[in-house]
Every structure is written in C-alpha cells, then in structure tokens.
Amino acid sequence: MQDIRTTKFLPHLAFDIVIFGFSGEELKILLLEYHNTGWFALPGGFVGKDEDLDRAVLKGLRERTGLEHIHLEQFHTFGSIERNQPDVMRTILRANGTDPEDVPWMLERFVSVGYYSLIDYTKVQPTPDELSDSLEWYAIDKLPELLFDHEQIVHKALLTLRNNLDTILVGVNMLPERFTIKELQKVHEAILGESLNRSSFQRRMLASGRLARHEKHYSGGSHKAPYLYSFVKT
Structure with a gap:
C-alpha cells in the first residue's frame, strides 16, 4: 500500500485504473468506497520519484487484485482544471483520521494518466487501499455516482475498449483459457x-x-x- 504521508511521489501526477471483469453475463468494474463518506471512485495512486509509471500502476493493480501478469493499457491523460477538488479531498482525509495539513500535497491539482485492465473476474481478490472501506465489483450500466471526473474516465475507457475490439484480444484474462x-x-x-x-x-x-x-x-x-x-x- 502507498503511504500517503510520504513526500517521495512525483508532484501533481496520479493514475486512475478502470479494471474490467466479465462475470459471465455482465461487464463490471472495480470501484472503491472511501471511509465513512459513501463516496465512490476508481482505484488509483501516485508515482514514486524513483519509479516507472507503468511499474507503479502494475504494483497498484497487484495490490488491489492479488494478480500477477495483468493486462494493462494506457488510454488517455486527464488534466481538466475542474478535476481539482481540494474540499472533497479534505473530507476524505478527515474521514480517514488524517489531518489534511499533514499531507498538503494531496490537496493540490493532479494530472491523471488513465489505464484500463482486462482481468479474470473469478480470480480477483479485491483489496481496498488505506483510504477506503471496500473495493467491489459494479455492473458497468449500474454504477453509483463517482467523484471527480471518474465517470468521464470510465466512459473514455469503455469507448477505447469498444474501438479496439477488432485489434486486441479482448477475451484475454477475461475468459477461461478455453472457451466456447x-x-x-x-x-x-x-x-x-x-x-x-x-x-x-x-x-x-x-x-x-x-x-x-x-x-x-x-x-x-x-x-x-x-x-x-x-x-x-x-
């Protein structure tokens, strides 16, 4: 798990991951729920100053899913000024028992690199991060309201996935090794x-x-x- 109290992260850079799984009937994604808020968001994280971006994302995926050798695609960078919501972050931090003044860097504006991952739904062991009560599967057409610009990120990830159906093997990691x-x-x-x-x-x-x-x-x-x-x- 990333220690948010450390300052060993690259400033103003984050990543958000749309983790797709197929339940056999529905396409689903993993969403976290922040401690004591009822607020939902995509799993994400920060990049260490001595860490490759892709390596940081793969590490975050492994911590959230318990899986190795995970399919991963970078699909877009999100940098709208409207995505900066320091008051929301203050509420999340306080609900977690953290004084926002102890982590002022988390209240600053972040540009986020978006990734999506296709994984085997049946093999995942969802594990929430230190700010969250849960990390659970939600059907793509029945998502709760999401914080920040995460609804936009999900929409863009799904559009990218649809546009690449004929060029990537979308069944990889989402179906058994042999399938009908x-x-x-x-x-x-x-x-x-x-x-x-x-x-x-x-x-x-x-x-x-x-x-x-x-x-x-x-x-x-x-x-x-x-x-x-x-x-x-x-």
Whole structure:
C-alpha cells in the first residue's frame, strides 16, 4: 500500500485504473468506497520519484487484485482544471483520521494518466487501499455516482475498449483459457452493450485466424456439444 504521508511521489501526477471483469453475463468494474463518506471512485495512486509509471500502476493493480501478469493499457491523460477538488479531498482525509495539513500535497491539482485492465473476474481478490472501506465489483450500466471526473474516465475507457475490439484480444484474462464461441460472444456483447447476430459473429471470429479449435465441450451427453477454443498466441 502507498503511504500517503510520504513526500517521495512525483508532484501533481496520479493514475486512475478502470479494471474490467466479465462475470459471465455482465461487464463490471472495480470501484472503491472511501471511509465513512459513501463516496465512490476508481482505484488509483501516485508515482514514486524513483519509479516507472507503468511499474507503479502494475504494483497498484497487484495490490488491489492479488494478480500477477495483468493486462494493462494506457488510454488517455486527464488534466481538466475542474478535476481539482481540494474540499472533497479534505473530507476524505478527515474521514480517514488524517489531518489534511499533514499531507498538503494531496490537496493540490493532479494530472491523471488513465489505464484500463482486462482481468479474470473469478480470480480477483479485491483489496481496498488505506483510504477506503471496500473495493467491489459494479455492473458497468449500474454504477453509483463517482467523484471527480471518474465517470468521464470510465466512459473514455469503455469507448477505447469498444474501438479496439477488432485489434486486441479482448477475451484475454477475461475468459477461461478455453472457451466456447457463445462465451466469447457474450464478452463482446457486454462490452458493446448490444446483441450480436450469432451466425455472423461466429463466421467473423473463425475467419479472423485468432482462434485455435480444441475438443468439444460436453455438459451432459448433448449431441450438439460446442467446440472449445483458445486464442492463438502472438
């Protein structure tokens, strides 16, 4: 966990992470709830003066999820002057038993680098940071009100993910190692927020050259058991 009382961080620079997981039916993200406030926000953190940015983000992800070798994409930098809300930070700090005067650097304006991560929902062990009561999954279409510009960050991350569906393997880290076409389609539908034609989706995926076919998946003697697939390693 990052010690917010230290001054060994780069000034005015932060990161926020949109951590996507697929529950089997819904696309979800991890949100933290600050101590004694009922306020929600994305997990994030700061970058040490002797630390690479990506390394700091991966460390934050590992601390929040308990996972190693995590998929990570930097997608946008957020620097609007409106995102600076020192009164909100004072409330959060006081609710945590911290005197804002002890950490004046946290009341200053921050530019935040946005990342998104695609992870296996079933393997995550959500762990809140020192300012939070909880870190839990929320459906992407049922999010509580978020602090600062975090709603904008989520929207931008989701838009970026949708725009990259045809160029990145979105199922990596979000599905079992082997999966059915139906399961893959459900991931796409959850991300896009719309239904897809089964036949055309299957044709497009099989023609993409990105899938390797394996044995059929039998779940009780059905003669129409579907094949299992995995992503072709690149």
